[in-house]
Amino acid sequence: MSPVFSTTPLWIAARHLLGVHSADFFLRWAKVTKGFGVEEIHDLRVASRRLREGLALFEPCFPDKELSRIGKQVKQVTGILGSLRNTDESILFFSALEPEELLQADLEVRDLLTHLEKEGKAARKKLKGDLHAIKPGPLKSVLSATLDKPQLFGNTQVDPFQDFSLFADVAITVREQPLSKLLPQALDEANINAQHQLRIAVKRMRYRLEILEPLFSSDFPELHRALKGYQEVLGKLHDLDVFAQMLLDRIPEGAGQKSLLLTIAAKRSRLYASFLEMLGSFPVDTIGAQARSYL
Amino acid sequence: MVQTAAELQQLKGIGRILVQRLLEAGLDSFAKIVQAGEEGLKKVRGLNPRNINSILEQAKLLSKASHTGRLARVEALQQRLSEVKENVQSLAETTRQRFPEELTGKCGKKLTSDLVRIEDALEQMNNGGKKGSKRAAKALSKAQKRLAGLEGASLKKVHKGLKKARKAVLSAPK
Numbered sequence: 001m002s003p004v005f006s007t008t009p010l011w012i013a014a015r016h017l018l019g020v021h022s023a024d025f026f027l028r029w030a031k032v033t034k035g036f037g038v039e040e041i042h043d044l045r046v047a048s049r050r051l052r053e054g055l056a057l058f059e060p061c062f063p064d065k066e067l068s069r070i071g072k073q074v075k076q077v078t079g080i081l082g083s084l085r086n087t088d089e090s091i092l093f094f095s096a097l098e099p100e101e102l103l104q105a106d107l108e109v110r111d112l113l114t115h116l117e118k119e120g121k122a123a124r125k126k127l128k129g130d131l132h133a134i135k136p137g138p139l140k141s142v143l144s145a146t147l148d149k150p151q152l153f154g155n156t157q158v159d160p161f162q163d164f165s166l167f168a169d170v171a172i173t174v175r176e177q178p179l180s181k182l183l184p185q186a187l188d189e190a191n192i193n194a195q196h197q198l199r200i201a202v203k204r205m206r207y208r209l210e211i212l213e214p215l216f217s218s219d220f221p222e223l224h225r226a227l228k229g230y231q232e233v234l235g236k237l238h239d240l241d242v243f244a245q246m247l248l249d250r251i252p253e254g255a256g257q258k259s260l261l262l263t264i265a266a267k268r269s270r271l272y273a274s275f276l277e278m279l280g281s282f283p284v285d286t287i288g289a290q291a292r293s294y295l
Numbered sequence: 296m297v298q299t300a301a302e303l304q305q306l307k308g309i310g311r312i313l314v315q316r317l318l319e320a321g322l323d324s325f326a327k328i329v330q331a332g333e334e335g336l337k338k339v340r341g342l343n344p345r346n347i348n349s350i351l352e353q354a355k356l357l358s359k360a361s362h363t364g365r366l367a368r369v370e371a372l373q374q375r376l377s378e379v380k381e382n383v384q385s386l387a388e389t390t391r392q393r394f395p396e397e398l399t400g401k402c403g404k405k406l407t408s409d410l411v412r413i414e415d416a417l418e419q420m421n422n423g424g425k426k427g428s429k430r431a432a433k434a435l436s437k438a439q440k441r442l443a444g445l446e447g448a449s450l451k452k453v454h455k456g457l458k459k460a461r462k463a464v465l466s467a468p469k
Contacts, residue, residue: 009384012414148411153391153403161388 004214006165006295011150013164014058017211018051022143025051025074029136036128038088045081048074053207057171060157066146073139080130086242087120093243101263105256112250165295168212175205176288183285189272192241199234202284206231209291216294223290226282233275240268298324298361306353308346316340325358365428372428375435376421382442383413383460386453394450402450409457413438416464427468434467 004013028044055071094109094116102109152160158167178201185194206227213220244264251257278284300314303325309317316339322328328336329351336347387410391398398406420431441460445453 015411015414148408149404150407150411152387152407152410154395154399161384161391 004164006163006215008164009161010158010164010167011061011152011160013167014061014160015147015150017214018054018058018143018147021047021051021054021211022140022147026136026140029077029131033131036124041081041084041127045078045085048078048081049203050207050210052078053204054211057208057211060155061150061160062146063149063151066149070139070143070146073134076134077131080127080134084120084123084127087116087123089239090243090246091116091120093239097263101260103256103259104254105251105260108251108256109260112246115250165215168215168295169292171208171212172205172288172292175201175208176285179205179288180285183279189269192237195234196238196241198284199231199238202227202230202234205287212291216291219294220291223287223294226278227287229278229282230275230284233271233278237268237271237275240264240271244268302361305357306350308343308350313339313342316342325354325361328354329358368428368432372432372435373421375432375439376417379435379438379442379460379464380414380417382439383410383417383457386442386445386457389446390450390453397450402454406454406457409454409461413457413461413464416461416467420464420467431467434463437463 004016008016025044025047028040028047032040032044034040052071052074055067055074059065059067091113094113097109099106150160179198182194182198182201185191186198188194206224209216209220209224209227244261247257247260247264251260300311300318303309303314303317303323304311306328317323317328320331320335320339322331322335322339333347333351336342336350337344342350387406390406397403420435438460441456441463445456448456
């Protein structure tokens with residue numbers, strides 16, 4: 001297939017890019033079903049998210065919310081993979097705690113790890129069953145049939161013949177707005193909900209820009225690195241919040257729980273400082289404008 | 296690129312019989328003859344050893360010319376492909392502007408289906424490379440003829456024209 005250019009008509013670019021990302025998604029799905037490896041599961045999860053972003057992006061080019069229906073099925077796959085990821089991350093975090101960080105909570109953490117490992121095994125088993133229950137074939141057929149039916153005439157939402165770069169400009173603005181809106185709230189260190197929402201907004205912006213990548217100049221990798229950096233830091237902050245809640249829910253109150261919560265709070269503080277540092281060097285709310293300037 | 300028997304006979308000193316023997320030895324192109332060199336040609340029964348150097352020189356020149364010709368053909372094909380793409384896009388756009396009401400239903404769906412199939416066929420041609428470029432060029436030229444003059448035509452004629460253009464591009468080698 002030929003690459004997409006800024007002057008490519010939107011409907012052609014939409015079909016091409018959705019074709020590329022859905023092929024990637026199904027390829028990774030096939031790889032997961034072969035061995036259920038951790039890396040493969042992670043890659044499929046990312047591919048499913050990227051495809052969902054693509055489906056949302058190009059939804060106006062296709063009739064009657066067909067892509068949104070397909071998106072729901074893809075979301076099911078993302079969901080199936082998610083529960084295993086949470087358990088794996090928790091095991092990784094608690095087993096990597098240093099002895100001086102564990103202090104009086106050694107026994108409790110060991111107990112928690114045993115439970116988490118059991119849950120991990122059960123989650124892996126469930127994932128295999130759930131993923132086998134969804135057949136990629138029918139989804140692939142529906143997607144391919146939908147891509148053959150772009151809404152070229154009578155489309156009131158978007159001009160399917162416009163230059164792809166014009167559409168991309170607006171599409172980036174849409175994902176840029178939540179970033180600017182959430183940033184002031186996320187600057188309050190205690191506002192973990194705003195930081196979590198900001199993380200989701202960053203993730204969506206990242207996937208959208210990855211889809212639009214064929215339009216960008218050679219400066220894009222730097223911007224992409226910055227976005228990935230934000231996603232990582234905000235992701236780790238969120239993970240720590242989940243672990244803290246896990247301690248509150250699953251470890252009995254006492255000195256052990258308290259010391260572990262303090263350890264997590266200290267880690268969070270350091271991470272938050274690096275988030276602020278990143279804001280100083282590449283403000284997250286300017287990423288959209290920067291990306292648009294590369295078009 | 297494989298040469299026909301007639302093309303190989305352009306080599307002075309190579310007649311009908313020797314062409315057959317070259318082909319039997321797997322030397323079916325000027326480039327392969329050059330690659331086989333003196334040693335390779337010596338193995339071809341009935342080939343006068345005194346002609347070998349001259350045949351190699353001629354094959355070198357003809358191979359170069361054939362390569363340049365092929366490149367020119369591929370470039371011309373790419374050019375024509377983008378012209379047809381532009382024609383199709385512009386026709387689709389003007390048709391949409393001229394018949395906004397008529398194209399909302401079944402008629403619009405049919406036209407969309409034709410446009411999608413034309414676009415896919417053009418894309419396949421683009422990815423097909425050099426193979427069958429002569430036939431592809433012919434198909435594109437036919438499609439261009441079918442699309443010509445449709446910008447101001449009635450919806451029925453536009454539909455017919457697109458259908459014929461679709462058939463033309465689908466007939467091109469994949």
